Amino acid sequence: MPQLITPRELPEWVPGTVICASDSLGWRDVALRGYRYLGQDVYIPPMRDYMIVSYRRGLTPMERRFEGAWKHTRCAPGSISLLTRAQRSNWNWSANIDVFHVYLTEHRLARLASEALDNAVTEIRLTDVLNVEDPVLTAGVDAIQREASEHAFGGNLYVEAIATQLSLHLLRHYAELRIRERPDASRLSATVRARIEEYVDTHLHETLD
Numbered sequence: 001m002p003q004l005i006t007p008r009e010l011p012e013w014v015p016g017t018v019i020c021a022s023d024s025l026g027w028r029d030v031a032l033r034g035y036r037y038l039g040q041d042v043y044i045p046p047m048r049d050y051m052i053v054s055y056r057r058g059l060t061p062m063e064r065r066f067e068g069a070w071k072h073t074r075c076a077p078g079s080i081s082l083l084t085r086a087q088r089s090n091w092n093w094s095a096n097i098d099v100f101h102v103y104l105t106e107h108r109l110a111r112l113a114s115e116a117l118d119n120a121v122t123e124i125r126l127t128d129v130l131n132v133e134d135p136v137l138t139a140g141v142d143a144i145q146r147e148a149s150e151h152a153f154g155g156n157l158y159v160e161a162i163a164t165q166l167s168l169h170l171l172r173h174y175a176e177l178r179i180r181e182r183p184d185a186s187r188l189s190a191t192v193r194a195r196i197e198e199y200v201d202t203h204l205h206e207t208l209d
Helices: 007-012 106-117 135-150 155-173 190-202
Strands: 017-021 030-037 040-044 050-057 060-065 071-075 080-083 089-093 097-104 121-126 175-179
Touching (some): 007 030, 007 097, 017 135, 030 135, 030 155, 050 135, 050 155, 106 121, 106 175, 135 155
Antiparallel strands (some): 017 030, 030 097, 040 089, 050 080, 050 097, 060 071
């Protein structure tokens, strides 16, 4: 497994001006960072967290290679891109843009998915979405960005609620899940089966019930 980079390390690979950040606010399993980017061609190493990109200013052609062939689109205010965790990617855009990133940890999504399914979820992978208009995601990023900027009363609790809503929305509409199979309670364990076979072999001359 290659080393995974954190949200704070991303500017080493994608240089930009930070216009908003939640770094010092003590949020758990969710973070926000806003950037003003010039057009550029970048490689992003596998990231530790799932990333939602919300475009706020600028219209630009956008290309990304998530795996396999390049995808091509145009991103504008209201567009959303998703990037799953632990996934290498290449991005190319030509115009200047402002974006907000919301990062959600593996722990948050796996915990919610396991609670919803009442079963252990071993892997969550976001689908390859370069450009979608999704009012739920846009509104959620807006709300988290306001809390990062305004530091309002009860901000941590509010962000926790919004992050939960965003995470469940991603799990419902943009995620592929791998679930740990439960043991079949109707099947005998190897130990019990061996004991039964031994008993039958020993008591073949008797009437068994």
